[in-house]
Structures are given as structure tokens and as C-alpha cells.
Amino acid sequence: MEVEDLSINFETLYGTLKVLNGVNFIINEGEIVGLVGESGCGKSTFALSIMGLLPPQAKLMGGKIYFQNSEINVLDEKFMEKIRGRKISMVFQEPLTSLNPILTIGEQLMEAIKIGSDKKDVKKEEALKWLKRVGIPDPERTLKRYPHELSGGMRQRIMIIMALATKPSLLIADEPTTALDVTTQAQILKLMKNLVKENKVSVLFISHDLGVIAQIADRVAVMYAGKIVEESKIFEIFENPLHPYTKDLLSSIPKLEGKSEKLPTIKGSVPNLLNLPEGCIYHTRCKYVMDNCKVKEPELKEYLTKRKVACFLY
Ligand SMILES: Nc1ncnc2c1ncn2[C@@H]1O[C@H](COP(=O)(O)OP(=O)(O)OP(=O)(O)O)[C@@H](O)[C@H]1O
Ligand SMILES: [Mg+2]
Structure with a gap:
């Protein structure tokens, strides 16, 4: 997946929000790339734009998206329907909203396997195999259960195997473990990492927490x-x-291991997207701000070996 200079605005009652501003991004085959940033910085908008799932008030201002070497038009709904949930699948933050409440886990999982295998009939054994791989206890019974009958951790596991069972080339996971406790989160991240490496899937893993991204990603933006x-x-x-x-x-x-009870947070807040600051977008909060930063915008450029940074310090 290659994204070139993607810009997206949201038209709102208050004016135009500049949500994505010239994003360049590459995900190589089999690579797990993390995307990190504070709340409201545009991570979900980026994911939804690749999926062609932006809300109507979003306006594509420019940019190109390539997938498996051909350009895709995310506004072409017919075309995106063929890709979405098949070649690219997505795991959302809250699995209850993306699992169907009136179908059993078995019915939904078998449907996903069907999409991934191009077969008309899927044997129950295949679904059981997936459930066993992610350590779901009593898989036979779980197949007959409905989403609301499972714990958050179990649902999250189901969502992940469903997304992988369709055999996508790219998996987009948007804060897939935020709702879980730290131990379950670590288990699921490990499991996801093993599954994607086994299945040679590329992953875009979104989180506001670098500590979470560190457990799964190879590279981070x-x-x-x-x-x-x-x-x-x-x-x-x-x-x-x-x-x-x-x-x-x-x-x-x-x-x-720290003793302090208060979490350190970054001073100040994300700039108003209605009115982005001139120069470097971070200059209003930056400890190292120089005069130059207030008027000129640093470009994202190569630094040392294969690193990229947009800052006048380098
Ligand atoms: N449907 C919408 N209409 C108008 N503005 C929106 C819409 N969706 C998102 N935004 C705005 O776009 C900006 C980016 O939001 P986005 O959800 O992409 O951020 P995020 O990085 O995913 O944040 P979080 O970590 O909280 O999930 C925010 O300012 C948000 O208020
Ligand atoms: Mg988000």
C-alpha cells in the first residue's frame, strides 16, 4: 500500500477542518507498521480513507493511493466493495459494533472463511481450527454463541481471526485492544503478531500508545x-x-515501575484544525522552537539510514 500526498478536509458547521495534510505512507508486503499520535490527530480518518469509508462531509483534497501496484479510487464504491473485507480488512476498537448481534459466532466466522477460500461450503472443522489457534476455551460451544455472550477479550480474538480468515493482504487495526486490560492486551498483541507473520499479511496498526505499538510493529509513523x-x-x-x-x-x-500517580502528558493541546499554525505545526508546543519554525514548514525528509523526520533540528 502506498499513499501519496493525501489531504482530507471535513466540512463542518464551524468551517473547514484540515484533518489530513499531505500524508505520505508506505506499507510493504508482510510488514507491520504502527501509526501513533494523540487523540484527534487524524489516525482513524487515515484508516477510513484507505478503506473508502469516509463520511459524506469528508472531502478528498488531493493525493493518490496505490494498492498492490495499481492506483485505487476510494470514491468508486463498486470497486471498493470488491476490496473491502476481502483484500483489505479492518478490526475496529469496539468489536460489539462490528459483529452482527443476531448471528452466532459460528455463522459469522464460517462466512469469513468462505470469503477467504472461495469455497461454497466450509466445514465446521475449519472454524474450530481458527478458534483453537487463538485459545478460545470450549470452541464447539463458542460456535453456537452470540457476540453478547462473550467477554471483551474473547470478542476481540474473534474479530481478529474473522479479519484474518478472509485472507486479506492488508489488515488495518484501529486501536483494537484499547478496551482491554493490560494482560489480555499483551496476549492479543502477541497472538496477532504470530497470526499475521504466519499468514504473511501486512498490517497498519493504529494506537495513541507507543508502548502498545512497540509490542507489535516493525516500523512506526x-x-x-x-x-x-x-x-x-x-x-x-x-x-x-x-x-x-x-x-x-x-x-x-x-x-x-514509576511511583508517580499522575501520568505525564504533553503540555498544550493539538492545534485547532480549523486554523492550523503557520510554519511547523508543532512549534506551539515544542521545547526546541526556533524563529525559523514559526514561519517555515519543515518537510519530511530522510535522516541517516532509512529514518525520516520533519524538523529543522536535523
Ligand atoms: N465525521 C466527522 N465530521 C467532522 N469532523 C470529524 C469527523 N470525524 C472526525 N472528525 C475530526 O477529525 C479530526 C481527526 O479525527 P480522527 O478520528 O481521525 O482522530 P484520531 O487520531 O483517530 O483520534 P482518536 O485517537 O481519538 O481515535 C478530529 O478533529 C475530529 O474531531
Ligand atoms: Mg481514532
């Missing part, structure tokens, strides 16, 4: 106010974060 400000391998981000925003995000990760 940092988004701020609809722009990618840094892109690096995950270990490099932790070892030597480049962009001041990345540094601030890292120091806001809760440390388990």
Missing part, C-alpha cells in the same frame, strides 16, 4: 495534526527519538 512528522524502525524510536513530538510522546508513556 508518528502523526501530528494530520501530518507524519517522523518515521523510524520501532527500536530506533525508543533508542533515539528524533522529532520533539516523538520525544514528548515517549515521555508520556506510563512506566509500570
Whole structure:
């Protein structure tokens, strides 16, 4: 998947929100890429735009999207229907809203397997195999149950295997574990990582928490106010974060061993998307701000080996 210079506005009662501002993004085959940023910075909008699921008030201002080497037109609904849920599948934050409440787990899972295998009939054994792979206890009984009868962790597992059973080339996971406790979250992340590596699926994994992304991603892109400000391998981000925003995000990760009860958060807030600041979009909160930053906008450019950063410090 390759996204080139994607810009999206939202027309609202208050004016035009500039939600995505020239996003460039590549996900290579078999790679797990994290997308991190604070709430409201445009992560979900980015995911929905690749899926062609933007709400009507969203306006595509420019940009191109390539998938498996051909350009896709996300506004062409007929075309997107063939891709969505088949070649690209998505796991949402709250699985209750995306599982069908009136169908059993078995019925929904078999349907997903059918899509992935091009077969007319799918044997129950195949569904059982998927449930066993993710450690669902009593899989026979689970097949006959309805979504509301399962715990959050179980539903999340079901959503993930359903998304993978369709055999997609790309899986988009938008905060798929936020609603879960830390232990279940770690289990599910490990499981997801194993499943996607086994099935050679590429993944876009979205979270506001770098600690979560570190458990699953190979590479991470940092988004701020609809722009990618840094892109690096995950270990490099932790070892030597480049962009001041990345540094601030890292120091806001809760440390388990820490004694302080208050979570450190980044000072200030995400800029008003109705009226983005001139120059660097982070200059209003940046500890290292220079005069230049207030008038000129730094471009995302290569730094050292295969890292990218949009900051005048580099
Ligand atoms: N349907 C909509 N109509 C108008 N504005 C919207 C709509 N959906 C999102 N926005 C606005 O677009 C901006 C980006 O929202 P988005 O949901 O993409 O952020 P996010 O990074 O996913 O945040 P979160 O971490 O809270 O999920 C926000 O300012 C939000 O208020
Ligand atoms: Mg979101």
C-alpha cells in the first residue's frame, strides 16, 4: 500500500477542518507498521480513507493511493466493495459494533472463511481450527454463541481471526485492544503478531500508545495534526527519538515501575484544525522552537539510514 500526498478536509458547521495534510505512507508486503499520535490527530480518518469509508462531509483534497501496484479510487464504491473485507480488512476498537448481534459466532466466522477460500461450503472443522489457534476455551460451544455472550477479550480474538480468515493482504487495526486490560492486551498483541507473520499479511496498526505499538510493529509513523512528522524502525524510536513530538510522546508513556500517580502528558493541546499554525505545526508546543519554525514548514525528509523526520533540528 502506498499513499501519496493525501489531504482530507471535513466540512463542518464551524468551517473547514484540515484533518489530513499531505500524508505520505508506505506499507510493504508482510510488514507491520504502527501509526501513533494523540487523540484527534487524524489516525482513524487515515484508516477510513484507505478503506473508502469516509463520511459524506469528508472531502478528498488531493493525493493518490496505490494498492498492490495499481492506483485505487476510494470514491468508486463498486470497486471498493470488491476490496473491502476481502483484500483489505479492518478490526475496529469496539468489536460489539462490528459483529452482527443476531448471528452466532459460528455463522459469522464460517462466512469469513468462505470469503477467504472461495469455497461454497466450509466445514465446521475449519472454524474450530481458527478458534483453537487463538485459545478460545470450549470452541464447539463458542460456535453456537452470540457476540453478547462473550467477554471483551474473547470478542476481540474473534474479530481478529474473522479479519484474518478472509485472507486479506492488508489488515488495518484501529486501536483494537484499547478496551482491554493490560494482560489480555499483551496476549492479543502477541497472538496477532504470530497470526499475521504466519499468514504473511501486512498490517497498519493504529494506537495513541507507543508502548502498545512497540509490542507489535516493525516500523512506526508518528502523526501530528494530520501530518507524519517522523518515521523510524520501532527500536530506533525508543533508542533515539528524533522529532520533539516523538520525544514528548515517549515521555508520556506510563512506566509500570514509576511511583508517580499522575501520568505525564504533553503540555498544550493539538492545534485547532480549523486554523492550523503557520510554519511547523508543532512549534506551539515544542521545547526546541526556533524563529525559523514559526514561519517555515519543515518537510519530511530522510535522516541517516532509512529514518525520516520533519524538523529543522536535523
Ligand atoms: N465525521 C466527522 N465530521 C467532522 N469532523 C470529524 C469527523 N470525524 C472526525 N472528525 C475530526 O477529525 C479530526 C481527526 O479525527 P480522527 O478520528 O481521525 O482522530 P484520531 O487520531 O483517530 O483520534 P482518536 O485517537 O481519538 O481515535 C478530529 O478533529 C475530529 O474531531
Ligand atoms: Mg481514532
